[in-house]
Amino acid sequence: MLGGGLLLAVAVVLAALNLRPVITSVGSVLDEMRDGLGASDTWAGVLTTLPGLCFAAAGLAAPALSRRVGLRTAVTVALLCASVGLALRVLNGPFVMLGGTLVACTGIALANVLIPVVVKASFAVRIGLMTGVYTAALQLGGALGSAVTPSLEPVFGGWRGALVSWAALAALALGVWFVATRNEPSLHEASSPAEGKPKRSLLRVPLAWVVTGFFGCQSCLAYIVMGWLPQVLMDAGVSRSEAGLLLGLISLLGLPVSLTIPAIAARRGSQSGWVVIHGAFAISGILGLLFAPAFSPLLWSVLLGLGMGVFSLALTVIALRAKDSADTAALSGMAQGFGYLVAAVGPFLFGLLHDVTGGWTASFGLLLAVVLLKVGFGYFAGRPRYV
Template sequence: MSSAASGRLMLLATVLLVTANLRPAITVVGPLIERVGAETGLSPSALGALGSVPIVAFAVVSPVVHLLGRRFGPERTILVSLLVLAVGTALRSVPENGLLPQAVSLYVGTALLSAAIGVGNVLVPSVVKRDFPDRVPMMTGVYTAAMVGAAAISSGGAVLVAEAWGWRGAFGVPAVFALLAAAGWALRRAPAAEVEPAGTTPLPAGPPPATMWRHPLAWQVTLYFGLQSTLFYTLLTWLPAIQTSHGIDEASAGMWLGLFQAVGVVASLIVGQVMQRTRDQRGVSAVVVGFMLVAVSGMMLLPGLMPVWALCAGISTGCSLLLGLTFISLRAGSSQQVGRLSGMVQSIGYLLAAVGPVLAGGLYQAVGSWTPVLWCMIAVAALQGIFGHFAGRSVQLP
C-alpha cells in the first residue's frame, strides 16, 4: 500500500472513531430509563427531561462550533470535545454522595457529553469535506453507518451490561471508548492544504458568509435536515407505542425499534455509493421520502404488517440522515463554509426534533388515537420531499 493510500486510510479510521462515539452515550439511556427512575426516585417527567437534554444541547451548541473550529482548528477542537465527552459520561455515572447529588451528576454529566457530541456533529462534515473532497457522499455514508451502528449496539447491549455492572456501569462504558477515540485522533495528521472538488455549479453572486442565515439554499438544507430529524426522533420515541396499540407485545415492539435503527446502517452504505455517482440528489431524496410515506400509510391501513412498515421507516430515516449530512458538505463551497452551514442546519434541525415527539404525544393524549399523529407525519414527510427537491440540486452557496 502506498504512503498516500495508507495516509487516507488513517484519516478515514480516525473519522470513524469519532463518529462511532457520537451516539452511544445517548442511546444507552433509553433501555435503562426505568432502572434509573426506580433507583433514583426521579419522576417520569424528570426522566423525560433527561432524555431531551441532548437534543436541546445540540441546538444550543451548534451555532458556535464553527467559531471554535476556526479559532483552534478542527483537529484540536474535536480532540478536546472527545475528552469532554469522556468526562461528562463518567460524571453521569458517579454514585450519589455528600458532595454531588445523583440528579446533579446525571443532568450536568448529560449536558456536558451532549455539548461535546454537538461539536463532533458540526465539525465532522467539515473534516470530511476537507480530507475527502472527491468522495464526500461515499465517505458520509460510511461514517453515518458507523454512527448508526454504534448507536444500535449501545442500545441493544445496554441491558446485558447493566445486569453485570449496574446501570451506572452501563452509562460509564462509552467514556472508555471516547478516550480510545481521543488517543487515535491525537495521532492523525491532517492534509497540509485543502483541495475543493470540481463539478458543481456555484450559485450566482450572493451574500457574504455572515449572511448565510438569509440565503435560500441554506434554509432549504436546514429545513430538510430539521424535518427528517423530527420524523426520526418522533418514531424513536413513539414507534413502540404505535405498535403495541395494534396488539404487538412490548418485547417484539422493542425488537423492531432496534431493527428500525439498525437497518439504517445498510441503507447508508448502499445509498452513499449511489450518491457518489451522481451530482444531483433530487431523485434519491424522492425515493427516500417515498419509503417514509409508504411506511406511515401502511401503519394506518395495514397495521398487521407493522414490522414491514418499521423497516421501511428505518430505511427512510437512515438514508435521510445521510442525505442531510451530505447536503451540508456538497452545498457548501469550502470546508470552512461547511462548518458555518453545519452549525445553522443542526441548530434549527435539532430544535425541530425536540418539539416533534412532544407534539405527537400531546396530540395522542388529546384524541386517544395515533391516526392523527400519523397523518401529521405524512405531512412532515411531504414537506421533507419538497425541501429535498431544492436542497438536492447540484448547486453551491456562493
Template sequence: MRAFRSLLSGASPFWLIAGILLIAANLRAPVTGVAPLLDLLRDHFHLSAGAAGLLTTLPLLGFALMSPAAARLGQHYGLGHTLFVAMLLLFIGILLRSSGPLIALFAGTVLIGGAIAVGNVLLPALVKRDFPDHVTTLTAAYALTMGIAAGLVSAVAIPLSGLGHNGWEIALASSAVLVLATLLVWWPQVRARARTAPPAHTAVPLAKSLWRYALAWQVTLFFGLNSLVYYVIISWLPAMLHEAGFSAATTGTLHGVLQIASALPGLVLIPLLRQREDLRAAAVTVTLLSLTGLAGLLLVPAWSLVWCIAYGFGAGAGIILALAFVSLRSASVGTAAALSGMAQCLGYLLAASGPTLTGLLHDASGSWAPILWLCMGCATIQAVLGLYAGGARRLGD
C-alpha cells in the same frame, strides 16, 4: 518502511478515516440508546412521559445551542483538536449520566448533547477539507458507522439493564467504551496532522449573509424535518410498540433493528451517489420510503418489523443526504462549517421540540395515532424540500 512508520504514527489517511468513522460512531448512540430504557428510568425516578422525553430532548437542545459556537471553535482551535476535546467531554458526560442520582442523569445528558453537537458540526467540514473529491462516499460511510453503533447500543440496552439491581446504569455507561477507543485512536492522529497538514483555509466571503440564501434554508429544513421525525420515532417507538402489544425485549430488538436499518443506506448510496451532484430524485425517494414506514406503523402495527426497516432505511438515507448537502452545496470548508452550524442549530432546535411535545400530546390524547399523523405530514414537506436542496448548485454560485 517509511510508509509503515507513517501508518503507525497516525500520519496516513488510514488513521484519519478510522478516526472519522470512530467519531461518527459516537454521534448518535449515547442519545438514542436511552429510548429502550425510558420505561425503566420512569419507574426508577417516577418520571412523567414529558419529563422522560427531556432525556432525549436535552441533547437535541445541546445540539441546537452549541452548533453556532462549534464552527467558531473549530476555526479558532483547529478541527482535529476541537473534535478531540468534544470526545473527551462526551466520555465524562456518559460517566456522569450513569452515576446514579437524578441530577447527574440530566446534567450528564446536557454535557453529552453539547459534546456531540461539536462533532455533528465539524465532521462534515473535516470531510470536505481532507476528502473534497469523496464527500458523498465518506459521508455515507460514516453515517453507516453511526447507524450500526446506535443500533448495537440500543439492541444490548435491555440485556445489560438486567445485570444488576440498577442495571440501567451499566446500560447507559456501556457507550463510554466506544468513546474511549475513539480517544485512543484520534489523539495520535491529531498530533500527526498538526505536524504535517497545512492550516485549513477559511470561507470565501459570500455576497450576503448565509441566512439570506434560500438554498441554505432548504438544506436546513430538509435536515430539520428529517431529524424531528427521527427523534420522535426513536424516542417513543418502544412505547408505541408496547402499546400495540409487543414485549419489552421485542420492542428493544425492533428499536435496534430500526437503527441498524438506518445504517444500511450507506451500503447502497456509496456506489449509487459517487461523484453525483444532482440528488433530487434520491431525496424524494428516500423520504417517501420513510413516509411508507410511518403509515405502516399507524395502520398495520402487526408488521412492525417491516415498517421499522422501511422507516429506518428512509430516515438513514435522509440524514446521509442532509449531511452530504452541507458539503456539496458549499464552495469552501469555511462555508461548509457555517452551513453545518446553521442547519444543525435550527434543525435540532426543531427536532428538540419533538420528543417532549409528542410525549405531552400522547398524555393528553391517550393515543400514538396523532403523533404518527404529524410525523407523516412532516415527511411530506421534507419530500418537497428535497426537490430544492437536492439540485446541483452551490451557495454563492
C-alpha cells in the same frame, strides 16, 4: 487539501461510534438509574431532553469554535468533553448525572457538526463514501448503546459501571484522533474562511434554509418514529418485545442504506431523485401503519426504515452544497442547530394530537405533512448549487 489517510478514516469512524451511546445507553437502564438515585420522573424527563437541546445549541456554536481554535482542536475538545462527561456522570447523585450528561452531550453535539467538515476537508473526492461510512458508524453506535448496556451491568457491577464503560470508547476515539491528525496541519485551518473571501451569514442565503428545512424534517421524522412507533404498534396488537425488535430493525436498515446510497448519490450532479425515492418508501410505510397497522407490521417497518435512510443523504447534501470547509461548517451548524430544534417539537405534537383526538389519525396526518415537506425541501436541496 488532505489526502484522507486510513488512520484518519479510522478516527472518523471511532468518533462517529461515540455520537449516540451517551443517549441510547441511558434508555435501557433509565428506571434503575431513577430508582437508584432517588430521582423523580421530572428528573428523567430533563435527562432525556438534554441531548436535543445540546444538539441545537452546540450546532449553532460549533462553527465559531472551529474558526477560533481550529478544526483539529475543536474536535479534540468535543471528544474530550464526551470522555469526561461519560466518566463523571455516574460518580454521585442526580445533579451530577445531569451535569455530566450535559458535558458529554455538548461534546457529541459539537462533533455532530464538525465531523462532516473533516470529511469535506480530508476526503474531498470520497465525500459520499465517507459520509456513508460515518453515518453507518453513528447508527451502529446508537444500536450498540441500547442493546449492549444491559448486558454490561453484571460485568461491571450495575448500571453505573455499565454506563461509565462507554467512556473507554470515547477515550479511544480521542487518542486515535489525536495521533491521526498530528501531522495534518491544514486541519487547523479547515474551517477558516478562504483567503479574500468576505465573511457572510448563511441566514440570508435561501438555499441554506432549504438545506436546514430538509435536515430538520428528516430529523423530526426520526424522532417521532423512535419515540412513538412502539406505542403505535402495541395499540395495533403487536407485543412489546416485537415492537422493540421492529424499531431496532428500522435502525439496522440504516446501515446498508448509509453504506451505499450516499456514495452513489454523490457521484451525480443532483441528489433530488434519491430524496423522492426515500420519501416514497416513508409515505408507503406511514400509510400502511395508518390504515392497516396489523396487516404486516414488518412490511410497514421495513418501508419506513428505508425511508428514514435519508439521514445519510441529508449529511451528504450538506457537504455537497458547500464550496469549502468554512461554508460546510457554517451550513452544518445552521442545519443541525435549527434542524434539531424542529425535531424536538415533532414528538411532542405527535403525542399531543393523540391525546386530544384519542386516536392516531391526526398524528399520522402530521407525520405525512413532515415527510412531504422533507421531500419538497430535499428535492430543491439536492439540486447542484452552492450556498
